[in-house]
Amino acid sequence: MLGENSLEARGETFFLNLRFLLIVTVFTGNAIEPLIGTSSGLHSLYMWIFSFHMPLFVLVTGYFARKSMTGAAGRRMLMQIGLQYIIFQSLYSMLDASLFHVNGIHHSFFAPYLLLWFLASHAFWRLLMLGMGKWAPAGQIAFALFAGVLVGYLQLDGVWFSISRTFIYLPYFVIGYHFSFPALVRIYQQWTKIAAATVSILLFIILMIWGTNLPLGWLYGSMTYMQLGHQEWYAGLYRLGIYGLQLAASLAFLGWVPYGVSRMTDWGRRTLYVFLLHGFVVRLAAISGLYAYIGNSVGAILLLLASISLTVLLAQPTVKRLLHPLVEPSVSWMVTLQRAALRRSL
Template identity: 60%
Template structure:
């Protein structure tokens, strides 16, 4: 098999994975208001959170291979920065004008809702660039150490997404160095069936005994002190959670189809789902929708709605109408920078 064909197969697999993950993201955010009402929904929510953020960061690292350095890397950083400014402003304006939320402090240094991912993505790239002289194994070891140590700092973990940046950094670096060839050989039919069974088993374990697992540990945005763990060995808990997330993420890969399909095309536009679905979740939370959801059937309807909306937001028409905000052009900034540097050199 040629390297080009292998790269295409890898891209297909990870685009499929990216779409399945954004479906999980939408479902997880949609059912969050219900987790205190229903044990089954709480278990589903915790099951999703054991893998969906680590894997999403992992996939992001994988696709960063071609755009980490050089002008391509600079353009990505510029675009992430512009996306953050646009949506941080949009959410703040909507809170003040439409939702009229009181007692909430808006700041560009405190990422709003899901925008933490943009702030962290910006930082992951910078950190990985600074570690380029280290071997991949050394990079992962350093990132795991940083992810453990950041929990001991006495600060607000949500500030500039500082905590999540370092907690999920190992997954970004692992994704960047990941080889699809090794995975493809491993994902046999038997392994896929086993993975699905183990994933179901994980859900059962969470259903039977996951009530004591604090979601904040999986969010990665809280320090050990904020999680009410002041022990010196609190970092060992994070290490054990890394193992849980690694296990949950690995077995979720058994759900991912390897062949190109409609999912692959949808996977090319997950950024649109990611940034736009937060608006839908915000509107739903402000509406009386959740007052009417008390039964399993209604909950299934909510989950089905989240899946349908994910597909709708993945359509080319959505990209056509929202691309100026989702993928803002940055070439004009690059040109301004070149002109400024040219004048400075003269």
């Protein structure tokens, strides 16, 4: 029993470390996006990041969802995700209408504002997993892959209800939910991790040389095949190819993730704060005119360092202490109302 508990603790440490590294790439990717059209180096870095960071982030989310999928804990989590979505969709939309003015934004609660798609999809992933609860893991993964390919054929804008990303990233949530850390430890020994990290570097080089031929829309996961310019009946095969690329890139990136406890592990416990708040920082930087002064490699390096530093800053306990009611609002009042409603119906 002690060994099992120890292995479970090591698994949590590993995935907290991974979660922090991923939120660094999320912040970095969004921070450099305004410059990828003018810098080939940043464009390559952006593509490299998008080849693995959201698939792995969804996988990690599925892994930690195991503790709060069903019962009272599952209901509270769904309530909190819904409340977070309402709060931040309102905040981002109001600021966009008055200050940010981002092109192509649908100001509707049914169209998540930029990064908030993750909250909407997270709620749907949980509901879908509950619906598939009696299926074997292989059946769940097979359905998720089939749905991820099929959703691209729908003749609609994929941003509504975050429907495209919900189904395209569903396979990673299912894999994360069933992920076996002991199997990972057996495979990712020292030399395997070094080899995986080396492959990750090689993938970056490959994307630097040939990545311009891959439309970024395929990596975003928010667009249908029609929006991507492919109306062929076999367009779903391209999605399977992207799944292969993302799987390879994700397995390679795992080579960078340490197993041991460090400050990174503690920061990984508060990545939700970084995720929900960093959009304000990036949008404020964009409207400030800051990017007009970043025209060389020195400026790009400073931007990358600032992204990493701000990620660490937003992951500090002080930020959580100050903004906890906003980022992780209490749902106790919702539970009380639910119980009162149930009592009245009996």
